[in-house]
Amino acid sequence: MIRTHDAGTLRAQHVGQTVTLAGWVARRRDHGGVAFIDLRDGSGVSQVVIRDEEAARPLRSEFCVRVAGEVAARPAGNANVALPTGEIEVIANEVEVLSESAALPFPVEEHHTTAVNEETRLKYRYLDLRRSDMRKNVRMRADVTRIIRQVMAEHDFIDIETPYLTRSTPEGARDFLVPVRLQPGSWYALPQSPQLFKQLLMVAGMERYFQIARCFRDEDSRADRQPEFSQLDVELSFCTPEDVQALIEGLLARLWRELLGHEVTLPIPRMTYAEAMRRFG
The missing domain is CATH 3.30.930.10 (Bira Bifunctional Protein; Domain 2)
Structure with missing residues (x-):
């Protein structure tokens, strides 16, 4: 593997370790000659700090890159509690562009603020699937x-x-x-x-x-x-109809419990086909 860690798995216990990440540039911010990159892969996002202006200059949204550097704790007051990796950042000492990105047909990260019609999303499905909500669905x-x-x-x-x-x-x-x-x-x-x-x-x-x-x-x-x-x-x-109903009820309860943390009360209320048609057509 060309990376040692997944971006979304880094935590405070990794501080001081040298890591290699690979993924896509989700966002870029520049402050006083220092570039801050949100590096996204399939596991999540980590913030990368690039102090080499020449290395940071070509990077744009959705460039695919490999970054090597040391995990450091974010300065006091700069932690991002909304991110699982919000306590740390990676101080880059090596940046390699694996693949450049052309101009995007729509923003991948800031999609909630920019309306994108479904036809465009389907045409560029490979970009649409990079969005966090779509990844969660898959x-x-x-x-x-x-x-x-x-x-x-x-x-x-x-x-x-x-x-x-x-x-x-x-x-x-x-x-x-x-x-x-x-x-x-x-x-x-x-x-x-x-x-x-x-x-x-x-x-x-x-x-x-x-x-x-x-x-x-x-x-x-x-x-x-x-x-x-x-x-x-x-x-x-x-089997009897009750055997089938009990099987499916147990399956549904397991899905809701393990995926949503919700306990389904069993047995689920039942009605006959005739009643369902009479009440709901």
Whole structure:
């Protein structure tokens, strides 16, 4: 690795250590010939102090750099309690530009003060994903899938991947079709759900199957419909509806507890399908 530490992991106990960081220039401030750089990587941000004007002069927002230096405590009164690394700064003795950045189509850091339309964000998604709130969303999703797999394994479920290329099946939406190169005029369909495959797995005696499945539906996009999405897909044999409800309730309670620190009271209030339709349509 070309770095010794992640920027967001430095703390007061690292004071006096020589470290090498690598990441992107999030912000730059100049005071009396000294440049202060907020260096961002996937773990967070650390402040870097560059006293060499020649080394600091070319640095701009989103330049990718490697910095070597010594961790020091920030001067009294300069600590930033809003940052996990706010008690320290890195006094740089070596700065290397790994990759320069062209002019940005929108600000990455100060995005809350500058409105950016969704089309621009999607066009430059690689920049949009550098934003802290987007990184948190991606990490949250990864944590959700990790916990799902842990819970399902604790209940002896088997994680089985089902095919993406299959026959067209009658479900509630249109299929996405994929032409077969070696059989002109023939088509595969992308699955709207793994419904048939998981039922075959039950016939095969797998008994407890789950999958974080990718589903494809050729529908017009709206708030609750997208052409592709992921879902937790579950099938089990020799069970009652109450068994399925208890499994999912336990999973939801685990997710809320571990990710949000909130205890969900179980059992979750339930209603019949007929009641739900009568009350909410």
